[in-house]
Amino acid sequence: MSLGMFSPPVVVCEQCEGEGRALTVCRCVRMGDRFLIDANAERTVDGRAYQGCELCKGSGYLTYDCDSCRATGRQRGQLVLTVVNLDTGVTRSANVVPGGVEPRRNAGGRWELALSPIVAALAAEVGAVEYRDAYGLERKPCELTVMLPADWRPDLPVADRQRLEGAAIARLAWQPWRLYCGRSTPTPDRDLPAELSRLCHLADLLSLDLVVEARRAHERDVIWEIRYELPGGAVPVKTRRWANDLSAAIAATSVSDAMFGLVERARTAPAHYLRPHPAHRAGPPTIDVDQVERRIHADLDGIGGRAPGAQAIWRDGRWQHTRLQVEDQVEVMTEEATGQVVRSSVTLLARAWEPPAPGWQDELIPYGPCPDCDPEHRLRPCLCTLANQPPDPNCPGCSGAGVAPTTMPCPTCGDSHRVHQGLVLTMTDLDEATLHVNWLVPDQVIDVPLVATQPGGKPVFQLPLCYQLDHWAMNLGGRPADLTYLDGGHEVGQDLCEGTVTVDHPEDDPLARYLVNAGGGHPAGRLLVCTAPPAAPPLTELVRLALGLHQTLVVTLEDHRLDEDDPTKIHGEGWGIELIPPDRPMPADPKPYQRSPQSAAACFLEYLGNAAHRVVPDDPRQGIPVPQTPEPPPAVEDPIRLIRHLARHLAGRPVSIRYHLGGCHLYVHEYGGARHLASARTVPIALTALGLGLGRDQS
Ligand SMILES: [Zn+2]
Ligand SMILES: [Zn+2]
Ligand SMILES: [Zn+2]
Ligand SMILES: [Zn+2]
Ligand SMILES: [Zn+2]
Structure with a gap:
């Protein structure tokens, strides 16, 4: 990259007038x-x-x-546009500097630098049939144009034109490196009826309701939303999406979108055990989208007059239709960050008719009141009282009262004020493999082995296999490292995966405590867990991507096998993947926390836009590199097996492979720093130099 030494024009930041x-x-x-x-x-x-x-x-x-200029008060008159083909690693970039792009007149007669056609041309050069902004790989990239000031004219002296262009380019320099990722093959066309059918089928498999709702927003607008619910829950106060018809709602709703917020929506739903029930049909049902939409419209404007909303509820393998009606008008107080309180009035809606209970619903799960919160007040035990500590008189949260107001849901009951004595576990691969387990209240205290003692002296017990999520995951053909909650996608904690529980007093019932921990934040007694691995690119693709951008890729792994027998320590593997400029040092003390290479890769790609932002030099006098595909293209190897081998031999400490254009460096992280182990053209050569050659030892 000969342009590394290039000095862009620098202008005063307009946002902060040069103050930073x-x-x-x-x-x-x-x-x-x-x-x-x-x-x-x-x-x-x-x-x-x-x-x-x-x-x-x-x-x-x-x-x-000022974040426009990263507090320097100055901005570059330079933008770099880069398109990478993720399938091939081919990279092309354009350097947008004064005098570099031919201005054109737009329809309004104003002069501008049109950058979108440049991005499209780069994409064509790398063979990408479609491409996305690295900041939002889900959205189509938006139009990118530098508007030139009204006094820019083609007949001005060159120096004046370039000064005006530099200032105009700098206005977009809050994101100076625009990175786009493309693919060689187009994503297949979407089949919206099939997608709605799949959402319905999952509702059948998981024993949930799928709710299709249309709600009036303003005089003429109707907002459509698709979401999973549990029977008997209140109609949510707010909708989250802005689709104008059912097709738009299907297009905007993935399975995880429909799941999102399910726990909160289920707060008022009664908790039931599940009853074994026959499948309604073998595969997904045939859904007539138009018919569903027409019926909902009929409910909105039908003989009953105008309704504020209407729902089609997929339950027991068929649609149930109901209008929504106004139930109540309530006043809501919200505290602003300023300390002021805003009083607003909210309309609560309810279903006009309640469809018959689903066939899968069994007995109610018994429950008691939540010991940790008071429904009348938003007071909760203060953090200073955790682990049975007496309240701290100097605590800033509670001033020694031991309780403090909070806006967060109660961790014990998720604000349902119920603590269930049983629970239903549902696990799914989001395809055809699904299982349900009723964790019933046992007749007598079950005897469980003591497996460890916490540093504070509290005993740790391990429950039988049927309470260990890892066990059920493997039954479904899944991997323990992939377990996430269906609502929100957060990882399931190790205690629940392995069935371990810490109790406060030796005489406490470990199973009761375990069910409270597992059910906390899952108000309707349903624990919904996904076993599907994250959608992630292979690591070879990420290595090639980073090298194509003339950056380095650091893959870090910590092998926790030495702690395998201690339930109070982290088990399994911790992975991390980072993009780091070649001239920056290794991160000293990485905390690789992703549980699989797939989740680390998915996370890397999700935050690629932010990583590209961080590698741009802070000093605006320093030019941004303009990366093109390296010649010759770098040889790329899959690091997973290689780094696992290294990590196993150095278990208990994170190890890193740092890939750069000439090869790789190997590090181990210890004593708060990164210690260099070896450098070579490839990782197998470096491992051999360390006496850890893979050779015949394929472990
Ligand atoms: Zn500024
Ligand atoms: Zn103020
Ligand atoms: Zn406190
Ligand atoms: Zn509570
Ligand atoms: Zn070995």
């Missing part, structure tokens, strides 16, 4: 000098700051580090 720090009007000014604000009343803003404001202390202004 910028001033903004505090949000309290919008609400005026009042504690209580009525959201529904006409707003008469007096332009004064709230004197008790917790953000600005009453001054009305906030200062912050």
Whole structure:
């Protein structure tokens, strides 16, 4: 990259006028000098700051580090556009600097630098039939244009033209490196009826409701949403999506979108055990999307008059239709970050008709009141009382009271105020493999082995196999490292995977404690877990991507096998993948926390846009490199087996492979630093040099 030494024109940052720090009007000014604000009343803003404001202390202004210029006060008149073909690693970039792009006149007569055609040309060069912004691999990239100021004219002297162009380019320099990822083959066309059919089929397999809802937003607008629910829960106060018809709603709803928020929606749903029930049909049902949509429209505008909303509920293998009606009007108080309180009125909707209970619903799960929260007040045990500590008189959270107000849901009951004595575990690979386990209240205390003692002296027990999620995952053909909650996609903790539980007192019932821990935040007594591995590119693709961008890729792994017998320590593997510029040192003390190479790779690709942002030099006088496919293209190997071999021999310490264009470096992380082990053209050569050659030892 000969352009590494290139010095771009530098201009004063417009956002902060060169100060590096910028001033903004505090949000309290919008609400005026009042504690209580009525959201529904006409707003008469007096332009004064709230004197008790917790953000600005009453001054009305906030200062912050300018992020347009990274607090340097200066901006580059340079943008770099890069398109990488993820399938082949071919990389092309364009350097957008004054004088480098031919301005054109837009339809309004204004001069501009059109950058989208340049990106499209780069994509064609790398053979990408479609491409996405690295910041949002789900969305189509948006139009990218540098508007030139009104006084730019083609007949100005070159120096004047370039000065104006430099300032205009700098205006987009808050994201100076625009990175796009492409593919050689197009994503297949979507089949929306098939997608809705699959959502229905999953509802049947998982014993959930699939709710298709249309709700009036304004006079003429109807908002459509598709989501999973549990029978008997309240109609949510708010919708989350803005689809204008059913097809748009299907297009905007993946399985995880439909799951998202299920736990919160289930807060008021009664908890039932599941009853074995026959499958309604072998495969996904045939769904007539138009018919579902027409029926919902009929409910919205039908003979009963205008309804505020209508639902089609997929339950027991068929649609059940109901209108929504206004149930109540309630006042809601929300605290703003300023310390002010906003009072607003919210309309609660309810189903006009309740469809018959599903065939899979069995007895109610018995429950008791939550010991850790009070439904009348938002007071919770303060963090300072964790682990049975007496309240700390100097605690900033509670000043020694031991309880503190919070806006977070109660960790014990998820704000349902019920603690269930049983639980239903549902595990699925999101395909055809699904299992349900009723964890019933046992007739007598079951005898479980003591497996460890916490440093504070509390005993740790391990429950039988049927309470260990790892066991069920393997039954379904899944891997323990892939277990995530269906709602939100968070990893399932190790205690639940291995069936271990820490109790406060030796005489406490470990199973009761275990069910409280497992059910916390799962109000309707349903624990819904996914065993499917994350959709992730192979690591070879990421190595090639990083090298194509002339960056280094650091793959880190910690093998926890030495702690295998200690349930209080982390087990399995910890993975991490990072993009680091060639001239920056190794991270000293990495905490590789992803449980599989697939989840590390998926996470890497999700945050690729942020990584590209971080590798741009902070100093605007330093040019941004303009990467093109390296010549010759680098040889790429799959690091998984290689780094596992190294990590096993150095178990208990993270090890890293750092790939660069000429080869690789191997490191072990210990004593707070990265110790260099070996450097070579390939990892197998480096391992051989370390006496760890794979040779015949294929472990
Ligand atoms: Zn600035
Ligand atoms: Zn303020
Ligand atoms: Zn406290
Ligand atoms: Zn609670
Ligand atoms: Zn070995």
